[in-house]
Amino acid sequence: MSLISTLARLEAVSTGRAQPAATVRHRHLGDRPLVFVPLITAGEAGAPLGALVGTDRDAPRLLAVPQPRDRDLRFAFLAELADVVLPYVDSYAEAVEAAERTETDPETGKRVKVEVDLCADAPQLIVPSRAGIDLVRLLGRSTRFRRTAEQDPEAPYPAPPRVPLLGRWLTHFGERSRVPGSSLLLAMTDVLGRHWVTGQSTLEDQHLGALLAWIDPPQGVTGAEAALRAELERDAQGQLTCPPAGPATDPAFDNKLLAPAIERYDRARTALAAAEDGLEADDRLGALSAAEREIRDLVLSRTRPTWDAVWRGLDLLRELPEGARVEERWTRDRWSFTGHRDRVLAGEPPQPRRDDAVTAANKLATREREQARLEAQEALDDPLVMAGRRLSGEAFAGEVTDVVMAYSEGKRPSPRPLVTVRTDDRPHLGERTKVYRSLGGKPQSAEFVADEEDGAYVVLRILDKMGRGKEPEPGSVPEKGDRVCFTLFEHEQRGGAKLPDPEETPWTHGGPPGELTLEAADPVTEEDVL
Amino acid sequence: MPLPRTRGTALRQRLAELRGPDVPAKALDARALAALAANPGCARRAILDGAGVNKAALASALGAPSAFGQSQFALTRGNAFEAKVKADGGAELLRLVHDKLDRSAEPPADARVPDLTAAGPRGRTARTELELREAAGHPGAWTLLDHPMLALDVAGSPAFLEPDAVVVHPDGSWTVVEIKSFPLLDGSADAAKVGAAARQAAVYVLALEEVAARLGAEGAPAPRVRHRVLLVCPRDFSNLPAASAVDIRKQRAVTARQLTRLTRIEDIADALPEGTCFSPELPSDELTAAVESVPATYAPECLSACELAFHCRARSRQEGAVTSLGRPLRAELGGLTTVEDVLAAARGEAGDPDDPAVAALRRAAALRAEALEAACR
């Protein structure tokens, strides 16, 4: 943790309010995000209990599974979820703009530009916490291999139509969220934690209610008091007044409220099945509906506070101006969305259970590149982030005190001006260390020449972006009196080497993975819980 | 003639006094082991666990109840899964042990599943040891010990442990089996939970090694306690069992060292004021004073591992300890330990400017102020 954020954390303790960790918003927020607040049943691998989902903060759609162990009810939940998520996703699939992409020509092996469609915008999923992201992945994994009756008439427990497709999209969202700086799927606690530092530990920041309490405490209460209340306060029934953001529920809720309600539901269902005539069945159906309504109310009572909290978090985030380079990263998310849209349209099979060697290596390379890009872009967009890099010796800022024109040797001398910068920072500069500054959004590079007066003055040689002529173009060389900020890290990331195609996986990595076969659905047994 | 009062019995006596009259010692359960792993340096936790104090009851008596509860859904499900794994005389469980750990042995059939019921933990421990000795007399056979009881010497007093199962292989070696209810999805599982299971199993292995050494002292070669344990979990989205072998050598080494270090609870006990007692029956101010007489090293990780965490957190925050915000915070603060000291040093009101920690803090404060000001403009 950088000393700057440590200080901010301590100041939050001392002032009773969260402190800024950023001065701009570093993540994209769409106009119409889909908020998803799920709950699961304890002890089972992601068996859903219910959820609030939707794009309208005043009208969330309530989904509930009155008996989480019932396969049909679970499928009904997933089908309903698909009915909300898929139309939302589809609504972004239509509008496209023309864009260029570099591809390898299969005939010549050359890199050529091709014109392709790029979706003009992309869907965005917001869940309350990191555990919500894990659940999105788990739901994706559990449903993408399912077979519908249409796909496989023999399937013993066919999934409702569109559920496997839901699984493929949830998987895509979950996988994309592992890419640093991406915004297709965000956890509210993560995004808030990126922009504010509270007076509690990062572990405690995982509690959305407590985190918001620090950032935006109610009138007349300190963040610490409000957070403690959010964490621990219980009502007369022993229930948390601020229920956990899920997907796990509070054991006291399970034991005191949910379990008896599910039991009543089960009894009502058994009674209905045992009804002997229509009249009795009507009565008992009423009782069943009442029992079901009770569970729906319980689910609503635990999800609604979190739903409201997520929207409040969105409000707070929208108050921050968007960072200059956020748009560029969102364009990458749009590419990712467009790519998956195309794979689905092309009828490609669902994402495999495990990545092959080449896919795994490619993903790792992409994520490392995006991590480096994110770190550089956040620093360039935000003086507070840059301050951290300056403190750690990876950047320095100061005033230009001297500029001396100099030229490269050779037949066509180019300008290589020497610029002296007065700085209080202590960058880790060594012989000919390369440094960069942002010039009209593009990086200009320079190299370290010497320092004077124990590092108070740094002499740099500017190397590029000065035009083709013998004299530098106007504005391309800093002038005496200019404030400048140079970084030791690069601003743009180079693409890595191209890895072999999966069918050319070398012997060191097990050789080619073989024919891609459609992965079988999980065998369906009586014992299934999801 | 009464036996001389040895060091061990004196300590045991002292720990009983700390627990309070007629309060039975609490076994060193999974949660206590988790707390030991999460914060081995905490003297308060060490003495309370060493003395077998019920920390959950203590926390409630202090007015800061722990938040550990278990959902009945999880409980029912966990029990049902374990029963399923052990059904039919443990046939499926033994099949998994054979498949994952000992394929060269004869496949298990007609395994011995001795009855381990006995009165009280000591009785059950003796019974378990008897059956382990008995199993050694049946080379070539598989034996399944369902919920055996083991005793481990912790700081001079026995802590009772109850593994889910121990399997004796045909070659006479022993395997610890842990049955958990988190899923094994596509062959992998929640690494934090597997880690906790591995640490728990390591303690069982240590306890078994003591039994094995005793059997070895009787003349026959000491049975080998395997350092790969079997973790059994529900597979994917079903409750069919799947298993994975887990190498616990590292956890064993660390736990062994930590357990030997628990002997320092004698020093901690000696430093306590005369008459200190942690009985939840005591009035809360007396109890608070007793708990406060042992220093704690609270860190946020305690919240998920120790019943007393909320109490310690409140104290730690009151004292303004920077570690209440996380252990890593201290890394760059040198000798500064409280929020106000750090802020005063950063503001230039206190601290030696030649101390690199103070100098760095002032630079950080200046850079932060400059950035925030730039953003306002």
Added chain:
Amino acid sequence: MTTVFDPSAAATQATDAILHDTLHGTARGVVVDSPPGAGKSTLVVRAALELAEAGHPLMVVAQTNAQVDDLVLRLAEKNPELPVGRLHSSDSDPYDKALDELPSVRKSAKAGDLAGQAVVISTAAKWAHVKVDEPWRHAIVDEAYQMRSDALLAVAGLFERALFVGDPGQLDPFAIVGSEQWAGLTYDPSGSAVTTLLAHNPDLPQHRLPVSWRLPASAAPLVSDAFYPYTPFRSGTGPGDRTLAFGVPSDGSGPDRVIDEAAESGWGLLELPARHTPRTDPEAVLAVATVVRRLLDRAGAATSERSPAPSPLTADRVAVGTAHRDQAAAVRSALAGLGVTDVVVDTANRLQGREYDVTVVLHPLSGRPDATAFHLETGRLCVLASRHRHACIVVCRAGVTDLLDDYPSTEPVQLGTVVKFPDGWEANHAVLAHLAEHRVAWRP
């Protein structure tokens, strides 16, 4: 009957077997584990020369440009006529200028320009951009344990068979983003190249260089036990084969006493009073600098199997190792304050593969309020404790043993991954326990 361990014979036997498998074996790969100072570079150069002499075109993959340049220089030293290609990047200053002096070394940023050279050497990163129609018959992959699995994936298509050489005890490769998703997969891209290679090819011949020629008899057992518990090695020299003596007698100060202790026993621990400090603990930094100053001032002379006549302990034979860059910078500036400017001060990462007569180490955990996985990484301590031919002096604040004991042991466990030994925590304890026997209290 007892056999006397003959280090030369043992090393020769191992080398012969490696070269036989490499030149005449049928396996596609040969793996060689080399502990610190066991002659890895010598082996690589020899294997390269023999393969080249046998007429096999050879590509060599190293991990850093410095390693590549070093190998080129060594090859040219052994065989100045050998046509060597140095494939380099298109950055400025892509290779060591010393290579320009070598007539038979050709340099280019394009692999095509180097076709026909007997040996072509480059970094893994540069090789990854090379495309060939016909793969090389042979390759040598140097520092293979520091190479990531995905880097091997990118270059493995360039060769038919390869000799993989490296030190399993040094710093592991790492990724800057999480890679838990692939933990347990045989080809986890963030794992080491050798782990992946052996997971897919378990029957490849594996060899081990059994003798450290660098580490003295006083150091090899500790380093071997602490860092290579399942693959022990021995020192090539016996007790008394190397001596370190000082012309100027001790002035009784802590630094002088720890220097004498280390000269006598090979190890010295200069212990400062327990205190929590920032990383650049001024007292500890000053202690390190003072030890170095005294080492140079006291007219040290080393004798060894290389030179029975004492050779002076000069600044280029001494190095300082730290865990962090800012610590290295602080030590450099403290040394400059004492008038010492020509002693190498660097972090463990950068000291990998280097060798000195005496090293002075600022213990990674000295003064820390908490230990972290970074500081406990076995490879870091292993590198710092295995760079010396004569003696290693560790400067540390008291209290590290307690710090280790208080370290939470809550590491997650990924199913299916091979447990790596030794554990950093245990290795740290082992080293500290040994150092405790050579403790000198700091009195300036």
